[in-house]
Each structure stands twice: as structure tokens, then as C-alpha cells.
Amino acid sequence: MKAAILFEPKADLVIEDVRIDTPGPREVLIRTAACGVCRSDLHFVDGSFPHPMPTVPGHEAAGVVEAVGSDVTRLKPGDHVITFFTVFCGSCEMCVTGRPSLCVDPSTRRPKGAPPRLSRADGTPLAPFLNLSAFAEAMLVHENACVAISKDMPLTQAALLGCAVITGAGSIFNDSKLRAGESVAVIGCGGIGLAAINAAKIAGAGQIIAIDPVPEKRALAARLGATHGFAPDEPDLVKKLTALTLGGVDYAIEAVGRPETAELAWTLLKRGGTATILGMIAPGKAVSLPGPSFLTGKRLQGSLLGSTRFPIDMPRLVQLYLDGKLDLDTLVAEKIPLAGVNGALAALRQGDTVRSVIEFA
Structure with missing residues (x-):
């Protein structure tokens, strides 16, 4: 072969x-x-x-x-x-x-x-x-x-479930357990980030904020459910998002794999919010967080493949696609x-x- x-x-x-x-x-x-x-x-x-x-x-x-x-x-x-x-x-x-x-x-x-x-x-x-x-x-x-x-599932689309989609969707359904009306910021709108955005829409998120430097990716994010889109280098980004969300987001999903984007995910959280790091931060790199910010009750967590329970979650994601909900x-x-x-x-x-x-x- x-x-x-x-x-x-x-x-x-x-x-x-x-x-x-x-x-x-x-x-x-x-x-x-x-x-x-x-x-x-x-x-x-x-x-x-x-x-x-x-x-x-x-x-x-x-x-x-x-x-x-x-x-x-x-x-x-x-x-x-x-x-x-x-x-x-x-x-x-x-x-x-x-x-x-x-x-x-x-x-x-x-x-x-x-x-x-x-x-x-x-x-x-x-x-x-x-x-x-x-x-x-x-x-x-x-x-x-x-x-x-299910054999009704197209195998080309099914392949994406094997990494990008179970990681992105799992960060919403499993790691965050996002509830209807809550807010989420997704940093990085590649396959994983876009899957997280689509899952947040399915879960009924109130505000879904897409952050990516590429305008075309922010446009795709909007198609998949993002309510707002920003470039990461936009002036006063944190202040703007804090004002937009009335204090910060409930959940932040990092799908890039860089220390600075992981730190941004933490900064965008409201008091008691949770940041999930999905990106592969390279060996030798470290994330730095200000000590006093831990007193706000924020949580930082890692995730591998969206903490997916494969035999259960994968058929459910297939059905969401067949039902026209998962794009x-x-x-x-x-x-x-x-x-x-x-x-x-x-x-x-x-x-x-x-x-x-x-x-x-």
C-alpha cells in the first residue's frame, strides 16, 4: 500500500x-x-x-x-x-x-x-x-x-471527528459544561476553534466571541455561530471584551498553543470563569499568570481531545451532523x-x- x-x-x-x-x-x-x-x-x-x-x-x-x-x-x-x-x-x-x-x-x-x-x-x-x-x-x-x-455518515466529514471536532466540541460539552446563556471566547479559529464555536452555538451560548488574526477565519466563525469577532492585536482588546461581556466571559477556549494566547484566555475570564487550553504548547515554553488573579476564583485547565468518552460521544456527534446541527x-x-x-x-x-x-x- x-x-x-x-x-x-x-x-x-x-x-x-x-x-x-x-x-x-x-x-x-x-x-x-x-x-x-x-x-x-x-x-x-x-x-x-x-x-x-x-x-x-x-x-x-x-x-x-x-x-x-x-x-x-x-x-x-x-x-x-x-x-x-x-x-x-x-x-x-x-x-x-x-x-x-x-x-x-x-x-x-x-x-x-x-x-x-x-x-x-x-x-x-x-x-x-x-x-x-x-x-x-x-x-x-x-x-x-x-x-x-452509522453508515449514513460521509466518511470525509467523519474523519474530522477524530481530532479537531472531538477536541473543540469536547471542550464545550465536557470540559466547560457550558449552559444556555453563558458566554465563551474562542482563541484561534482553525478546525478545533471552529468546532468549539459550533458546539457553543448548539449548547445555547449567549455570546460566542471568536479571536483570530485572519479575517476569513473570523468570517467562518460567524457562519458557525460566533456572535462577535476580533483580531488578537486589536487595540484595547481586553477592555473591549470586558465591557462587551459585562466583566469577562464564563469560559475561554485556547486553540492555538502559545503561552501568550493561554495567558489571554485567563485574562478574558470573569470572576470564577474557566479557561481550557487545547493548543499544543511546545516543550520549553511556559505560561505566566499574575499571582493575585488566583484570588478571583478563576480556573485554568488542560484538555486532551476534549476529555471525550469515545464510544459515547462520537456516535452522538455523528447524529448531530446527520440532524443538521453540527456543521x-x-x-x-x-x-x-x-x-x-x-x-x-x-x-x-x-x-x-x-x-x-x-x-x-
């Missing part, structure tokens, strides 16, 4: 024929239908976050089950599935307390000494990328790295073949695209 391989940071991905193993116990072979090109991929491709190489990036995908290994009970060939990179074991402390996105149990990975799931034609192992390696025509994953969904179509900037992956990554570096989605024949 064809896959896009990263051999070293800051280099173009190289498309090659690679080998994929047969499913082992609790493993599922998936024919990839679509995969979003996510800014999180770019962090690894550009070396901001370290990763073993060579590897096949990609982690926001959907496809069709082709084969299953022994002991697989929840999936069968022909099932349409969405994948997610935080594969869960189902029995550790994180899983049984309702936090499967935080599971790190090693039992979901192949044991030491087992053959690699992916390898080059010459037999060189390819390091698994975030448990998925989805820039490929097929994926071999643990059964708890995917969820079966995934607007998030797709372009549909490309696998050969266009380097161009999509370059567009992400420019910051002027929402989501490029690789469609596989």
Missing part, C-alpha cells in the same frame, strides 16, 4: 509502498477512506515535538474495517469507523473513572519483540505515529482506537489525494486554511 513517510524533521514526506502486517489479537485492519491534515501533525513534522523516525504521520481519519484479529468483539468487517489516537485499555484508573483520553496503558500496543505493524519494503520498521499512522491507504490499530458509526462541511477547505499532503502542510504553516482532507480511492 501507499503511505507518506517522514524521515527527518522539517523534510517533505515521501510517498512509498509500505508493508502492513495482519491483525493480531484485538487488532483491526482498516481501509482508510479519509484523513484530515491537522496542525498537530505539523508540530511533529516540523520538529516542535520529538518523535521516533521514520514514521507515517496522520491521526485524524475514518475508514472501513477490512479484517479483525482474535478477541475483537465490538467490530466486524464492513463497519464504518472513526479512529482516534488516544487508544484506551478500558480497565485502568483513567478509563474506569470516565477519562479514557488520558489512558496510557501499554497493553494497547504490540509487545516488545513483536513484528511492526508497518515497515518499509526493505523491512525497516516504521515507528507507529500516535497509535494510528493514518497518512496511508490502510491502518492497523487496536480495537479501542476506533468506534463504529462539518464548512470545516473542509479542500479535498486532496495523498500526493498533496506536503502542500497541505505548507498551507498550515501559512495559517490560511481550515482543513485539508486526504481522500483515498
Whole structure:
């Protein structure tokens, strides 16, 4: 099969024929239908976050089950599935307390000494990328790295649920638990931020404030439910938003991954408000907050994939799309073949695209 391989940071991905193993116990072979090109991929491709190489990036995908290994009970060939990179074991402390996105149990990975799931034609192992390696025509994953969904769901749109949408929507539904009439500011209007804005609209937020330097992204935010839009460098931004919201927002969602935007999220909160940091702040970077501000009862929290409970939340998001409430179509900037992956990554570096989605024949 064809896959896009990263051999070293800051280099173009190289498309090659690679080998994929047969499913082992609790493993599922998936024919990839679509995969979003996510800014999180770019962090690894550009070396901001370290990763073993060579590897096949990609982690926001959907496809069709082709084969299953022994002991697989929840999936069968022909099932349409969405994948997610935080594969869960189902029995550790994180899983049984309702936090499967935080599971790190090693039992979901192949044991030491087992053959690699992916390898080059010459037999060189390819390091698994975030448990998925989805820039490929097929994926071999643990059964708890995917969820079966309705076959009425278009797989191109379904792929976006695997990262951007569950992260953004989860920050509203799970992390914030936003109630009707409350206010939220979303900093960064890429795929994650736009999904948070759309979810805030579904939840009935009173004021939804989109903050992004790109006018076109603020326009998309308005289409998805934002009531106000601002550039982050607008003069007196904090004063304007404090006045607009009569003291600050109930919730702030940071979807950029920079210390200064995390600090802005904190500053925009009202007394007792909550800021959720979704962006990947690079190693070595730190967030600085004024000590006295903690006396206002504000809360700062991190989140991975919107604290999503995958088998429950993903089918619900699918149904919201099928019911016409969750807008995934607007998030797709372009549909490309696998050969266009380097161009999509370059567009992400420019910051002027929402989501490029690789469609596989």
C-alpha cells in the first residue's frame, strides 16, 4: 500500500509502498477512506515535538474495517469507523473513572519483540505515529482506537471527528459544561476553534466571541455561530471584551498553543470563569499568570481531545451532523489525494486554511 513517510524533521514526506502486517489479537485492519491534515501533525513534522523516525504521520481519519484479529468483539468487517489516537485499555484508573483520553496503558500496543505493524519494503520498521499512522491507504490499530458509526455518515466529514471536532466540541460539552446563556471566547479559529464555536452555538451560548488574526477565519466563525469577532492585536482588546461581556466571559477556549494566547484566555475570564487550553504548547515554553488573579476564583485547565468518552460521544456527534446541527462541511477547505499532503502542510504553516482532507480511492 501507499503511505507518506517522514524521515527527518522539517523534510517533505515521501510517498512509498509500505508493508502492513495482519491483525493480531484485538487488532483491526482498516481501509482508510479519509484523513484530515491537522496542525498537530505539523508540530511533529516540523520538529516542535520529538518523535521516533521514520514514521507515517496522520491521526485524524475514518475508514472501513477490512479484517479483525482474535478477541475483537465490538467490530466486524464492513463497519464504518472513526479512529482516534488516544487508544484506551478500558480497565485502568483513567478509563474506569470516565477519562479514557488520558489512558496510557501499554497493553494497547504490540509487545516488545513483536513484528511492526508497518515497515518499509526493505523491512525497516516504521515507528507507529500516535497509535494510528493514518497518512496511508490502510491502518492497523487496536480495537479501542476506533468506534463504529452509522453508515449514513460521509466518511470525509467523519474523519474530522477524530481530532479537531472531538477536541473543540469536547471542550464545550465536557470540559466547560457550558449552559444556555453563558458566554465563551474562542482563541484561534482553525478546525478545533471552529468546532468549539459550533458546539457553543448548539449548547445555547449567549455570546460566542471568536479571536483570530485572519479575517476569513473570523468570517467562518460567524457562519458557525460566533456572535462577535476580533483580531488578537486589536487595540484595547481586553477592555473591549470586558465591557462587551459585562466583566469577562464564563469560559475561554485556547486553540492555538502559545503561552501568550493561554495567558489571554485567563485574562478574558470573569470572576470564577474557566479557561481550557487545547493548543499544543511546545516543550520549553511556559505560561505566566499574575499571582493575585488566583484570588478571583478563576480556573485554568488542560484538555486532551476534549476529555471525550469515545464510544459515547462520537456516535452522538455523528447524529448531530446527520440532524443538521453540527456543521462539518464548512470545516473542509479542500479535498486532496495523498500526493498533496506536503502542500497541505505548507498551507498550515501559512495559517490560511481550515482543513485539508486526504481522500483515498
